[in-house]
Amino acid sequence: MKKVLSIAGSDCSGGAGIQADLKTFSAHGVFGMSVIVSVVAENTSRVIDIQDITPDMIEKQIDAVFEDIEVDAVKIGMLSTPECMKAVAKKLLQYKPQNVVIDPVMYAKNGCPLMNPTAVSTLIDTVIPLADVLTPNIPEAEKIADMQISTVSDMEAAARKIYAMGCKAIVVKGGHHIGNAVDVLFDGENFYHFETSRIDTKNTHGTGCTFSSAIASQLAKGKSVPLAVESAKAYVTMAIEHSLAIGKGCGPTHHFYELYQHGLSKE
Numbered sequence: 001m002k003k004v005l006s007i008a009g010s011d012c013s014g015g016a017g018i019q020a021d022l023k024t025f026s027a028h029g030v031f032g033m034s035v036i037v038s039v040v041a042e043n044t045s046r047v048i049d050i051q052d053i054t055p056d057m058i059e060k061q062i063d064a065v066f067e068d069i070e071v072d073a074v075k076i077g078m079l080s081t082p083e084c085m086k087a088v089a090k091k092l093l094q095y096k097p098q099n100v101v102i103d104p105v106m107y108a109k110n111g112c113p114l115m116n117p118t119a120v121s122t123l124i125d126t127v128i129p130l131a132d133v134l135t136p137n138i139p140e141a142e143k144i145a146d147m148q149i150s151t152v153s154d155m156e157a158a159a160r161k162i163y164a165m166g167c168k169a170i171v172v173k174g175g176h177h178i179g180n181a182v183d184v185l186f187d188g189e190n191f192y193h194f195e196t197s198r199i200d201t202k203n204t205h206g207t208g209c210t211f212s213s214a215i216a217s218q219l220a221k222g223k224s225v226p227l228a229v230e231s232a233k234a235y236v237t238m239a240i241e242h243s244l245a246i247g248k249g250c251g252p253t254h255h256f257y258e259l260y261q262h263g264l265s266k267e
């Protein structure tokens with residue numbers, strides 16, 4: 001069985017973060033592991049507080065996994081401060097895992113900040129160059145590329161600009177756009193567009209976590225980057241179609257075995 005590690009924050013309400021990652025891994029039939037970087041007291045409506053795990057403890061969790069288990073892919077989510085980023089980057093440079101998917105989480109769906117704004121330069125200098133696939137949403141891509149994004153060609157321009165920062169491929173996600181949900185992948189050579197109709201729901205908490213974890217799962221199983229992104233887009237679309245009206249705010253995506261079994265090939 002392929003083994004995939006999530007390095008991310010914990011969402012106690014279960015819809016995003018480490019919890020969404022582990023559910024996505026299970027639905028893909030890969031063995032999920034987790035290194036917790038921050039504990040977030042949050043729900044579908046708001047973030048109440050964040051407690052970062054110490055850099056030393058982040059490093060020790062990563063050591064515990066890598067000294068014992070062969071890791072086929074890593075998904076990285078919320079890294080709230082430069083200190084957390086540096087601890088994770090140091091260990092990635094030490095263990096050099098394959099198939100690193102980085103979701104540069106800055107805000108929750110309800111608009112609450114999850115990354116300290118002063119950490120953007122550390123994200124660019126130390127984290128982005130470690131990504132095989134980077135998956136910013138539009139507001140994140142705007143911050144990283146320092147430009148406004150209003151059209152699909154702006155998404156392409158931002159993808160080029162961020163690619164030049166050292167990641168091997170980038171997907172600018174179109175969940176925050178209007179009209180169809182278009183994601184733009186750039187691998188340094190080609191652009192690929194993955195487009196679906198926009199699903200009319202407010203229950204999109206954790207879509208980005210679901211998408212990046214699905215990409216990591218598919219890369220672990222040997223798919224190329226474009227095929228892994230295509231399949232992850234199909235997975236997250238189904239997970240949004242079946243999303244749950246849980247809580248008072250933006251409800252979570254749904255991961256269930258039947259969805260995987262009937263909707264996607266098991267491979």
Ligand SMILES: Nc1ncnc2c1ncn2[C@@H]1O[C@H](COP(=O)(O)OP(=O)(O)OP(=O)(O)O)[C@@H](O)[C@H]1O
Nearest residue numbers: 109137173174175176181198199205206207208209
């Ligand atoms: N309403 C929607 N209908 C169809 N697809 C959507 C919708 N919202 C998001 N998506 C898709 O979900 C995936 C995640 O994109 P999105 O931009 O929502 O990520 P995100 O903002 O990082 O998510 P989050 O921060 O909640 O984890 C993308 O493939 C995007 O196209």
Ligand SMILES: Cc1ncc(CO)c(N)n1
Nearest residue numbers: 009010011016017078108
């Ligand atoms: C812990 C965590 N990571 C990521 C997100 C982004 O949705 C969230 N809301 N919470």
